[in-house]
Every structure is written in C-alpha cells, then in structure tokens.
Amino acid sequence: MSIKAVNALLVSLVLGCSTLAQATVVEVTTNVGKFEINLYDESTPVTVQNFLSYVKSGRYDGTVIHRSIPGFVIQGGGFKFDQQLPLKATATNAQIVNEPKWSNVRATIAMAKQPNNPNSATNQWFVNLANNAANLDQQNSGFTVFGQISSTDMAVVDAIAALPRYNFSGIIDLPLRNYTNSDRDDNKPLVADNLVTIETMVVVDERVNTVAGLTLVPNTAPPPTNPDDSSGGSFGWWLFPLSMLLFKRRMR
Numbered sequence: 001m002s003i004k005a006v007n008a009l010l011v012s013l014v015l016g017c018s019t020l021a022q023a024t025v026v027e028v029t030t031n032v033g034k035f036e037i038n039l040y041d042e043s044t045p046v047t048v049q050n051f052l053s054y055v056k057s058g059r060y061d062g063t064v065i066h067r068s069i070p071g072f073v074i075q076g077g078g079f080k081f082d083q084q085l086p087l088k089a090t091a092t093n094a095q096i097v098n099e100p101k102w103s104n105v106r107a108t109i110a111m112a113k114q115p116n117n118p119n120s121a122t123n124q125w126f127v128n129l130a131n132n133a134a135n136l137d138q139q140n141s142g143f144t145v146f147g148q149i150s151s152t153d154m155a156v157v158d159a160i161a162a163l164p165r166y167n168f169s170g171i172i173d174l175p176l177r178n179y180t181n182s183d184r185d186d187n188k189p190l191v192a193d194n195l196v197t198i199e200t201m202v203v204v205d206e207r208v209n210t211v212a213g214l215t216l217v218p219n220t221a222p223p224p225t226n227p228d229d230s231s232g233g234s235f236g237w238w239l240f241p242l243s244m245l246l247f248k249r250r251m252r
Helices: 003-018 045-057 154-161 181-185 227-231 241-251
Strands: 025-030 034-039 063-069 073-080 108-111 125-128 145-149 165-168 171-175 198-205
Touching (some): 025 045, 034 045
Antiparallel strands (some): 034 145
C-alpha cells in the first residue's frame, strides 16, 4: 500500500472515531424502543459509578417508567410491576453525594432524590424532556445530571412521554400502553404489557473520556434568594409514588 493510501486510511479512521461518543455508553432497551445514555464519567464519578452498579448487576432490568409529565420529565429506576398494583420498590444501594455540576437541559439524565436532602439519591433517575434548568438546577441544592441522550434517541423518550397517563391509588402520572379511559373507568386490571418496562440496560462502550463529542451545559443558575427555598419550589422529587401523590394534592 502506498504512503498516500496509508495516510488516507489513517484520516478516515480518525474521522470515524471522532463521531463515536467518548464516554461510557449504556443502551436502554424498553418495550417502546431503545435509547443510549452517554455518561459523564469524569465529572460526576460517584453518580456514574452508582448508576453503573445498578446497570451491571441487572437491577434496572424489569423496572418500569413510573412517572411521566409531558414537557417536563419521565422517571424510572425504582419500581417493578408484579402482576398487580401497587408497584414494588426495588432494593437500593446506600445514598450518594450530590454532584450538581451540569444543567438540567433537554435530553440529560439526572438522579431523583428526597426533598430537603441533597445527598439522598439511590436508584431513581429521570430524563429531562425540556430545559428544566430554572426549576431544577438549584432546587434541593441542584439535581445531579450525569449523562445525556442523543437527539435521535430522544424520539423514543418522547414516545414514552406521549403515552396517556393514569392515576391509581398510591401513584399518579403512570404512563400506560394499550389502555384507555374506558378501561380505567371499568377498573380493568393492568397487565405487564400495559406498562413501559426497561427490559435491559447494558454497557455498550466502556470508554470514560466524557468531554469530547458531548455537549455539556454547566449549572450556572444563581442560588435561591432565600436559602430555605433550595429544597422546595414548584417541583419535588420523592422516591415513593404515594409521597408524590400527597405532594400533588397539597399543591392544588
């Protein structure tokens, strides 16, 4: 092979590599479709390692998307459906330290946590459907954004968010498939296929250089005027659906 041909080959390899996500990449397979998450390994290491511990142990497999608010978030990671409601909470690791370095803009994934407790995240996560920086970047000392989803793969997330949502005892805003208002009025029992299920989560790229190729937006929101407001605001994140229901009733 000529030197010119070798150089051309090297250039093509470099260009090809530059299009790959330079981060640990997790593929999420749901019964609605697949999407990939590029993790911010270097800048949010505690959160990423915690998330990967659930991924690699298979504890996210079989969990459901238990909350959906169009134009805001979808949330999952903490519950499974065992043939009937209520949903069953899954086992968690110890709570982790908050790492609020990046902004809650559209297509980012962040950890849910308890109110008034910045360092309480365990296994629940949410995907931002819109730019939620104004609501979430400083609330409860900020919510840790630890990865992002490509604009192409967000089509699957948006499809989940577009599903109709229903309220049941102990849970609100539950997205359901193949389920109607008439079914709800008739108290038709849910089956597994009605819920949005995470079938598998697997690591498909182990690299940890999390800067190149990713669009990271720093968390630059000013702190709240009243320090007591840092854990309140219009949106709270609870780890249990019943608590979310009580909160929503209080806010009405």
